[in-house]
Amino acid sequence: MKNDATGHRYLRAVLAGSCILAITHSATAADGLIRKRMPDRGVYQPPTLVAGQVETVPTTALPTPTSRRRAAPVNLVAAPAVSAEAQDENEAASNDSNESLRELPMPVVLESVETQTQSPQLKTVSFEQASAAPAVPKARRSQPTQHVETCSCQSCRSGQAPATMAYGEEVIYDDEVVYSEPSYDLGCDAGGCDSMGCNRCGDNHWFGSVELLLMFRNGDHLPPLVTTDQLDANFQVLSGAEKVFDEMTAGGRLTIGMWLDPYKDRSVVGRLWFAGEDSHDFTANDSSASVFGRPFFDVEFGQQGFQVIAEPGVASGEVSVHADSQIAGGDVSIRQLWYKDRGATVDLLYGYQYMRVEENLRISSRSTSLSGVDAGAILSLEDSFGIENDFHGAQIGVSTFYREGDWSLSTLAKAAFGNTRRRVDLSGNQTISIDGDSASQPNGLLVRNSNAGVHDDNTFGWVPELDLTLGWQRFPSFDVTFGYHIIAMTHALRPSGVIDPELGTDLSDATNRPLAVFRKDTVYVQGLHFGLSYIY
Structure with a gap:
């Protein structure tokens, strides 16, 4: 029994010591757990607690x-609740x-x-x-790239366009995690560019170009206007019976466009252009030839006639011929993306087209009689032909664009159809001066009472156009361009088409000739263009 009591006391002492060690270890562990906690970031300040009262x-x-x-x-x-008294303690x-x-x-x-x-x-x-x-992390899905960027390589190299994100890459954007989506672009190379240019070129909604045009018209064939004596078998044509308006002229073209959507798939483009003025001038006087004058056909007698301007011993005088041509136009179109693939785009376009062809011909002569009862008399003749062709219509077409590094190629093919308003202003004047007295009448040689006046009509016409442009990016955000351009107008009037083919009438005006005629023709202008294009 004594041994049992001794064993019980020993067991109780061991248990008591274990409890004391456990309590001490528990307090130390709790204290160590609190020490290991990471400090708060200062956003929220919780109440403090007495050690040993923390509840896990x-x-x-x-x-x-x-x-x-x-x-x-x-x-x-919720954090552990603490009363006000405990907090004070x-x-x-x-x-x-x-x-x-x-x-x-x-x-x-x-x-x-x-x-x-x-x-x-x-x-x-x-x-x-x-x-x-x-x-x-807060996450959102970025919109997939559904368009082809056409920014320039120089823009990328100058830091205006960031490199393309890889698929699945996390990017912090506006304090949010953005997961990139697959794109048609394969990413920029070491130079900042690839076959389609670079992505995210900025928020500029405008683009445009300025170009110099070096253009050639298809010309017009005028009938003989000034010749030597036609009664001579060896007569010569001094003016006319030749092609005019076929010289190179310098013009210009301005293009301005604006994107209508953030993906740059839809735009409105306006253009204004002019081909410059081409002119033809001829002057003859007594020193030019021994005999010269203006031919006509006498329909009353059915034979060739000749109005003498200068002839030795008969008359002295001079004659001048002036002709000019101006061609200009403009259009406004909506362009909608239709196809795209790795740097290449194809746009469909539709809109409004305007084109104007204005040409003029004026023939003036002055002759002084040297013999006969009319000696000293001065005869002045003038014929004027003013022609205007104005086209208004709707246009449809296709434009393409492709960029490869610093080089780009763009094309435009379209056709407009609509109304062509043709207007002809024919006027003639004849003045005879004798001894200081003069008399005038509204009759020239090729324009007389039978055809003088303003004549106009409306007809259906076409205006096709083709343009090819090669661009080289010489400056950041700008392409130096070079290309070929051709545009035409059908059913247009020209000076040769409003002159009566009989070229005149009986000077007594006994017949109803010449007539007001409208012979249609196609006018086109083509050539090269050089310019500077702002890259969009």
Whole structure:
């Protein structure tokens, strides 16, 4: 029995010592747990607690997010409640022993994450594990690139356009995580460019170009206007019976466009151009030839006639011929992306087209009689032909663009159809001066009462156009361009088409000739253009 009592006392002593060690170890472990906590970021200041009164709160861990949608908050784990008296005691105790007081981290916000199975599994963890869990980044899905960028390589190299993101890459944009989507672009190379240029070229909505045009018209064939004596078998044509308006002229073209959507798939483009003025001039006087004058056909007698201007011993005089041609136009079109593939785009266009062809012909002569009863008399004749062709219509066509590094190629093929208003102003004048007295009448040689006046009509016409342009990026954001251009107008009037083919009438005006005639022709202008284009 004594041995049993002794054993019981020994056992109780061992148990008491174990309890004391356990209590001491528990306090030390709790103190060590608090010391290992990471300091708060200063966003939230929780109340302080006395050491030993901390209660471990079980929480749940967050699974790895599998969705890129923004998570919605659910429950909050409340911090341990502390009364006002306990808080005052804690503040007093903190002055005595700072080592026994610790701050708890801010309350943990638990967010539910939508998974592919819609049944998230939560894991129970300690308070420290929950506080140390990484925050779920806010994520959003970026819009996939659905257009072809046509910015310049120099723009990329100058830092105006960032490099293309790789597929699936996380990028911080406006404090949010952006996951890149697959793109048609394969990314910029070491020089900042690839077959389609570079992405994200900025927010500039305007583009345009200025070009110098060196153009050639198809010309017009005038009938004989000034000849030597036609009664001579060896007569010569001094003016006329030749092609005019076929010299090179310098013009210009201005193009301005604006994008109508952020993807740069739809734009409005306006153009103004002119081909310059081409002119033809001829002058003859007594020193030019022994005999010269103006031919006509006498329909009353059915034979060739000749109005003498200069002939030795008969008359002296001079004659001048002036002709000019101006061609200009403009259009406004909407261009819609139709096809795209690695730096190449094809746009369909539709809109309004205007074109004007204005040509004039004036023949003036002055002759003084040297013999006969009319000696000293002065005869002045003038014929004027003013022609205007104005086209208004709708246009449809296709434009393409392709860029490869610093080089680009653009094409334009379109046709407009609509109304061509043709207007002809024919006027003639004849003045006879004898001894200081003069008399005038509205009759020239080729324009007389029978055809003088303003005549106009309307007809259906076409205006086709073709343009090829090669660009080289010599300066940042600008292409130096070179190309070929041709545009035409059908059913137009020209000087040769409004002159009566009989070329005149009986000077007594006994017949109803010449007539007002309208012989249509096609006018076209073609040539090269050089310019500077602002790259969009």
